[in-house]
Amino acid sequence: AQSVAQPEDQVNVAEGNPLTVKCTYSVSGNPYLFWYVQYPNRGLQFLLKYITGDNLVKGSYGFEAEFNKSQTSFHLKKPSALVSDSALYFCAVRDEGGATNKLIFGTGTLLAVQP
Amino acid sequence: GAVVSQHPSRVICKSGTSVKIECRSLDFQATTMFWYRQFPKQSLMLMATSNEGSKATYEQGVEKDKFLINHASLTLSTLTVTSAHPEDSSFYICSASGGATGNTEAFFGQGTRLTVV
Numbered sequence: 001a002q003s004v005a006q007p008e009d010q011v012n013v014a015e016g017n018p019l020t021v022k023c024t025y026s027v028s029g030n031p032y033l034f035w036y037v038q039y040p041n042r043g044l045q046f047l048l049k050y051i052t053g054d055n056l057v058k059g060s061y062g063f064e065a066e067f068n069k070s071q072t073s074f075h076l077k078k079p080s081a082l083v084s085d086s087a088l089y090f091c092a093v094r095d096e097g098g099a100t101n102k103l104i105f106g107t108g109t110l111l112a113v114q115p
Numbered sequence: 116g117a118v119v120s121q122h123p124s125r126v127i128c129k130s131g132t133s134v135k136i137e138c139r140s141l142d143f144q145a146t147t148m149f150w151y152r153q154f155p156k157q158s159l160m161l162m163a164t165s166n167e168g169s170k171a172t173y174e175q176g177v178e179k180d181k182f183l184i185n186h187a188s189l190t191l192s193t194l195t196v197t198s199a200h201p202e203d204s205s206f207y208i209c210s211a212s213g214g215a216t217g218n219t220e221a222f223f224g225q226g227t228r229l230t231v232v
Contacts, residue, residue, distance in 0.1 A: 034220065043121065043208050043223040044159075090158065102149065103210075103221060107158045 002027045004074075004091045006106035013081045014114050021076040021109045023091030032094035033074045034103065035065055037087050044090065050074060061085070081113045117143045119211050121224025128199055128231055136194045136227045138209030144189035146213030149221065150182075153206040165192050189213070199231040 003026045013019045025031050032051055036044040048059025055067045065076045076089060089109050095102040118141040128134050138148055147166050151159040165171040165186035173179050181203075183195040192211070196203055206228055212221040 036223070041124075041206070041226065041228060043119075043226040044210075046220060046222065049220055102161065102164060105158045 002031075002093050002095055002104050004033075004093045004104060004106040006089075006091055006109045008109050009107075010110045010112060012112045012114065015083050016080050019078050019081040019085070019111065019113070021089050021091075021111060023074045023076065023106060024072050025074060025091075025093050026072065027093060031067075031074075033065075033067065034092040034094070035059065035063070035074075035076050036090045036092060037061075038090065038108075039087050047076070047089075081111075083113045083115050086111055086113045117141075117211075117222045119145075119209065119222045119224045121209050121227055123227060124225055125228045126230070128229070130200055130231055131198055133195055133197045134199055134229060136196075136207055136209075136229075138192045138194070138211065138224050140190045140211045140213075140222075143211075144213055145192070145211035146189065147211070147221075148186055148192040149210045149212075150184060150192075150194050151208045151210070153208060153226075159208060162194075196229065199229070201231045204229055204231045 005024045034049045035047040038044050047063050048057050050057050050067045058064045063078050067074050091106040092103040120139045122137045150162045152162050153159050161174050162177045163171045163173045163184050165184050167186050167189050171184040186192040206226050208226045209224045210221040
């Protein structure tokens with residue numbers, strides 16, 4: 001069965017420093033991977049996705065993610081963190097066996113950027 | 116990106132009453148909509164998948180008669196929490212996919228905070 005794991009409940013980083021939010025995946029076929037961000041009491045906002053092609057995917061708000069097949073990882077990165085980036089981040093993989101676009105989410109990582 | 120609107124954003128209801136939550140795709144036709152439930156500081160739990168014009172597919176452990184889902188058109192799906200109880204209090208989120216957005220990503224509504232008193 002497909003799954004994603006986010007090993008860190010929380011990531012703390014100082015403003016201006018680079019940030020990384022980790023995600024590893026487990027799929028039987030080709031992975032369709034996504035990152036979403038959630039602000040308090042709001043729905044999820046799409047950041048970026050990997051379907052095929054370049055391993056480095058660029059997304060919204062300066063975020064990017066690197067698909068690494070050998071390490072089965074899809075870590076989210078940003079060169080310089082902003083306080084406004086503080087939010088809950090979810091990694092997700094598309095379910096191959098179910099309905100189109102059914103997503104399986106990780107447990108989420110709370111990113112806290114200190115000024 | 117595509118826009119999904121969810122209404123209401125917050126609702127408080129008395130125990131035993133029913134509450135309806137609407138999810139609309141504003142600029143695309145959503146062939147599939149998903150309903151999630153999120154508990155505090157936890158991930159999203161998929162409740163059900165609905166395809167326009169057909170019955171919803173519920174995840175294991177989700178009561179069909181309690182959480183009624185209707186997807187009568189390509190732009191609207193509704194979730195009705197029937198005979199609500201305090202344990203139904205939660206954050207409910209819908210997502211939609213289909214149409215011009217292709218079949219590789221889903222877009223989410225803003226969520227509905229349900230409080231049952």
